[in-house]
Amino acid sequence: MPAPVVTDFDAGLVAAIPGPAWLRDSRLSAWEHFSSAGLPSASEEIWRYSRVDDLELGRYRPPAPGSTPSRDLESLPPGLMELVAAAGERATVLVVHNGATGRVSRPQEGLAVQTPGEGLFGADGELRLPLQGPPPDVFSTLNAALCEAPWRVSVPGGARVAGPLVVVHWLEGDGLAAFPRLEVELGPQASLDVVEVMASGDEAMLVVPVTRLALGAGARLRYGQLQLLGPGAWQLANQVSRLSRDASLLSMSVALGGDYARVRTGSVLDGPGGESELLAAYFGTGHQMHDLRTIQHHSAPRSRSALLFKGAVAGTAHSVYSGLIRVEKGAKGTNAFQTNRNLVLSDGAQADSVPNLEIEDNDVKCSHASAVGPIDESQLFYLESRGVPTGTAKRLITLGFMDEVLEKFPVAAMVPWLRRELAGRLAAAGLPEPGSGVGEGS
Amino acid sequence: MSELVVEGLRAGVAGLEILRGVDLEVRSGEVHAVMGPNGSGKSTLSHVIAGRPGYEVTGGSVRLDGVELLGRPAWERARAGLFLALQYPIEVPGVTMVQALGESLRAAGRDPGEVGALIASEASAVGLDEAFLSRPLNVDLSGGERKRNEIVQMGVLGPRIAVLDEIDSGLDVDALRAVSRRVAEMAAHGGVGVLAITHYQRLLSELPVTRVHVLQAGRVVQTGGPELAFELERTGYAAYGAEGAA
Numbered sequence: 001m002p003a004p005v006v007t008d009f010d011a012g013l014v015a016a017i018p019g020p021a022w023l024r025d026s027r028l029s030a031w032e033h034f035s036s037a038g039l040p041s042a043s044e045e046i047w048r049y050s051r052v053d054d055l056e057l058g059r060y061r062p063p064a065p066g067s068t069p070s071r072d073l074e075s076l077p078p079g080l081m082e083l084v085a086a087a088g089e090r091a092t093v094l095v096v097h098n099g100a101t102g103r104v105s106r107p108q109e110g111l112a113v114q115t116p117g118e119g120l121f122g123a124d125g126e127l128r129l130p131l132q133g134p135p136p137d138v139f140s141t142l143n144a145a146l147c148e149a150p151w152r153v154s155v156p157g158g159a160r161v162a163g164p165l166v167v168v169h170w171l172e173g174d175g176l177a178a179f180p181r182l183e184v185e186l187g188p189q190a191s192l193d194v195v196e197v198m199a200s201g202d203e204a205m206l207v208v209p210v211t212r213l214a215l216g217a218g219a220r221l222r223y224g225q226l227q228l229l230g231p232g233a234w235q236l237a238n239q240v241s242r243l244s245r246d247a248s249l250l251s252m253s254v255a256l257g258g259d260y261a262r263v264r265t266g267s268v269l270d271g272p273g274g275e276s277e278l279l280a281a282y283f284g285t286g287h288q289m290h291d292l293r294t295i296q297h298h299s300a301p302r303s304r305s306a307l308l309f310k311g312a313v314a315g316t317a318h319s320v321y322s323g324l325i326r327v328e329k330g331a332k333g334t335n336a337f338q339t340n341r342n343l344v345l346s347d348g349a350q351a352d353s354v355p356n357l358e359i360e361d362n363d364v365k366c367s368h369a370s371a372v373g374p375i376d377e378s379q380l381f382y383l384e385s386r387g388v389p390t391g392t393a394k395r396l397i398t399l400g401f402m403d404e405v406l407e408k409f410p411v412a413a414m415v416p417w418l419r420r421e422l423a424g425r426l427a428a429a430g431l432p433e434p435g436s437g438v439g440e441g442s
Numbered sequence: 443m444s445e446l447v448v449e450g451l452r453a454g455v456a457g458l459e460i461l462r463g464v465d466l467e468v469r470s471g472e473v474h475a476v477m478g479p480n481g482s483g484k485s486t487l488s489h490v491i492a493g494r495p496g497y498e499v500t501g502g503s504v505r506l507d508g509v510e511l512l513g514r515p516a517w518e519r520a521r522a523g524l525f526l527a528l529q530y531p532i533e534v535p536g537v538t539m540v541q542a543l544g545e546s547l548r549a550a551g552r553d554p555g556e557v558g559a560l561i562a563s564e565a566s567a568v569g570l571d572e573a574f575l576s577r578p579l580n581v582d583l584s585g586g587e588r589k590r591n592e593i594v595q596m597g598v599l600g601p602r603i604a605v606l607d608e609i610d611s612g613l614d615v616d617a618l619r620a621v622s623r624r625v626a627e628m629a630a631h632g633g634v635g636v637l638a639i640t641h642y643q644r645l646l647s648e649l650p651v652t653r654v655h656v657l658q659a660g661r662v663v664q665t666g667g668p669e670l671a672f673e674l675e676r677t678g679y680a681a682y683g684a685e686g687a688a
Contacts, residue, residue: 381494382532382579386595387520387546396545400536400578 009061009177011035017065017148023116030144037138046137049320049352050291051260055234060177060206062146068100076170079421080199083226086414087195090163097170099180099209100148110159111192115149137264139236143179143210150181153194157187157216164193164411171200171207171229180209186219188244193222193410198257204232211239215247217271222250222410226418229257231286237263243303245271252409254418255282255290256425262291269296269303269331280309281405283398283422284317284349285429294323294338298364302333309340310405312398313349314429322354325368329360338368343375343401345394345431395431399423444523444602444635445469446491450502452660453490460486462660463502468603468635473626475646475671476639478657479679484639485529487657488607491637492526493519506603521550523602527592527609534579539591542579543598557598564597565590567627568620585612593621597628603635604628610645622648643675658682 014031015024040046042053073084073095084093092111096102104113155161169180184194196211207229215221221241229235235258241249253263267276282290296305311319321340342351355368375397383393402422409415448466452459460483468474478484490497491504493516504511511519534542539561544554565572570590580588589609596604606625610618626649628634638645646654646668654670655662656679663682664670 377495378532379534381516382528382534383537383542383545384516385492385494385520385526385528386542387517387549387599388542389517389545389549390515392545392549393517396537396541397534400534403536 009057013062013065014145017146019116019148027145027147030141034138034141034145037141040138046293046322048322050262051289054260057177057206059204060175062177062179063098063100063148063173065148068098068148070101070103071095071097071170072103073105073168076168076199080168080170080197080228083197083414083417084166084168086417087164087166087411088413092163092165094151094165094167095170096149096151096167096180098173098176099169099171099178099207102149102151108161108163108165110155110161111165112154113151113165115151137238139208140210140238143181143208143238146177147179147181147210150183152183152185153192154185155187155190155192158189159187160191161193164195166411167194167196169196169198169209171198171205171233172203173205174203176203176205178205178207180207182210183212183214184221184223185214186216186221188216189218190216191220194224195411195414196223196225197228198226198235199228200230200233202230202232205234207233207235207237209235209237211237213239213241213249213251215241215243215249215274217245218247219244220248224252224254224410225263227253227255227257227261227263228421229261231257231259231288233258233261235261235263237261239263239265240268241266241276242268243271243274243276245300246273247271248275250277250279250408250410252279252281252405253292254406254409255280255292256421258290259287260289260291262293264293266295266297267305268299269305270299272300272302274300274303276305278305278307278309279405279408280311281402281422282309282311282319283402283425284311284313284319285315285425287316289318289320291320292322294321296323296325296336296338298326298331298334298336299328301331303331304335305337307338308405310342310402311351312343312345312402313351314345314426314431316346316348318349319351320354321352321370322356323368324356324358325366327359327361327364327366331361332363334361334364334366336364336366340370341401342372343398344372345375345398345429391431395423395426398426398431443470444507444633446524446603446635446637447505448491448502449505451487451490451499451504452501453486453497453499455486455497457498459500460660461490464657464660464662466637466655466662468637470602470633470635471629472652473629473636473638473649474653474655475651476637476655476657477641477643477671477674480641482657483660484641484657485607488526488605488637488639491605492516492524517549520546520599520601525596525599525601525604527589527596527604527606529608529611531580531588531592533581535581536578538577539575539579539595543595546599560598561594564594567597568593568624569617570594586614586617589613590617590621593624597624600632601634603637606636606638608640609638610640610642618645618648625649643671646671656682
């Protein structure tokens with residue numbers, strides 16, 4: 001059943017969202033921040049190339065406060081159930097409906113999953129994980145104002161959670177505006193794998209997710225986000241991570257769905273010896289646009305970050321990658337790498353790649369590389385000369401290109417599902433699946 | 443009985459004519475060597491026959507069992523029974539031989555499920571470690587391993603006509619022997635017609651040939667029996683007016 005929506009998208013709505021007093025106060029405070037800031041425009045560098053000027057907030061409505069029913073995993077589409085099942089028996093599963101109501105099943109030992117997470121909010125309305133600095137953009141603030149159920153996941157120091165946590169955000173309702181929020185905090189030396197899935201039907205909707213990852217000293221987190229939103233969805237997502245001393249993060253974003261889908265990924269390394277590996281794989285076709293912005297922020301010595309974002313565009317799809325490596329003075333011995341590679345699979349498709357470095361210390365090792373181009377003609381000829389039809393060869397090469405990222409997905413058992421999903425989407429874009437013979441003679 | 447007939451083939455790159463009317467005929471079970479100095483058009487000949495993009499074909503024909511190959515995409519030529527072993531096999535990141543040949547068999551109406559066993563058997567025939575086979579195509583393989591890898595693929599696909607472009611370059615003696623033996627077997631027992639393009643007579647001491655053609659400045663200037671190769675070894679290409687001939 002579609003969730004009911006309300007018509008007032010204002011302070012009255014914010015005040016009507018249920019929760020403890022501190023949460024309601026902080027929502028109102030965030031709403032004030034949002035109201036005074038207003039929406040950004042594509043003339044700002046960080047929104048350059050984006051579709052933000054096309055955003056009409058008034059077309060969307062948040063769910064009526066307190067009215068969203070929870071959903072069982074079993075009520076979701078079969079493909080999603082298969083994906084979750086691939087995570088195995090030891091997975092803790094949290095299904096969040098429209099960013100408002102969630103249900104946890106099979107919680108593993110050492111893992112606390114709760115909403116609302118008390119004590120998370122600061123006076124400015126921003127959730128107060130140990131993350132420094134202002135909120136990354138105004139949509140993060142809007143999320144803080146309108147998130148009905150911020151989910152908090154924590155692992156105490158020294159605990160290693162055996163199975164992964166799989167969070168499925170199911171979003172439905174024509175004109176829905178949803179504000180999912182997930183906060184993950186690992187104590188010192190703790191360890192956890194998290195997969196966060198965004199999925200919806202075909203309705204027009206606006207999804208504004210925020211994910212925050214805080215790693216204590218020596219903690220190890222592997223996080224994968226999988227965006228499978230429907231063709232009518234707009235997404236404006238923020239992911240932020242902060243690494244304490246010697247912490248280690250692998251963060252991957254797989255973006256396949258949505259009409260316009262933006263993800264801003266920020267990783268702050270403010271403890272010595274921290275290591276971030278940031279990965280993304282994205283594929284768009286039709287009118288889709290994937291918009292990825294990254295910042296690798298080094299403020300402590302001997303920290304390391306390695307970024308590899310790989311994408312492909314078909315049809316008239318567009319992708320944007322814009323990344324910044326920022327090294328503060330004093331962050332000596334920083335190693336920071338940034339690579340963005342794009343395959344352009346059709347004449348009407350476009351990929352933009354804009355790498356940047358901002359380095360204030362001399363004793364660092366940083367590099368960036370970017371590439372945008374069609375499938376390599378020699379590779380295509382090589383496969384064709386073995387008798388592989390052109391379209392099939394292009395699909396194999398594209399899958400092989402993406403596999404460098406996909407094979408590192410935090411839950412290895414989910415990788416075959418991801419490969420099948422990508423192959424299916426390539427097929428739908430005109431690169432045939434095995435045996436289909438679409439568009440090719442025989 | 444299959445035959446590859448090349449007639450009056452003219453082709454070039456960026457307005458520069460490289461092949462100036464090549465005539466050749468190769469039938470099932472025959473092994474032909476095309477020899478010539480650097481720049482004589484040997485690699486261009488193999489690429490144009492196989493349909494590699496980047497060449498302008500300005501005249502002539504290439505027919506396999508009466509089917510015109512020119513103008514067709516490379517995969518249709520392979521489907522018609524042609525195989526090309528490249529001088530420099532291309533790395534294809536993330537794509538394994540099992541995937542690629544499986545798709546080729548499927549496109550040809552064969553069972554892709556048999557590809558693993560076929561590859562294993564062909565690999566042992568040329569002494570290639572099976573560990574290489576699960577790697578992405580040609581990635582992190584030495585020059586010699588890549589050449590053996592090409593012959594493995596030839597064995598799996600079972601072409602009617604195989605063009606081998608400098609299959610001997612970069613091979614040590616043992617590898618050259620293993621590769622030559624497998625090619626000779628496929629010609630003698632599998633009925634494959636082979637066009638082996640090479641700069642050196644060395645290959646021919648391991649691979650028994652039916653005919654030898656000398657390619658010079660884009661034309662076949664002499665054709666003869668195996669003895670022609672040994673004569674070339676002695677005299678070099680100078681007799682054909684090659685500049686800087688070996």
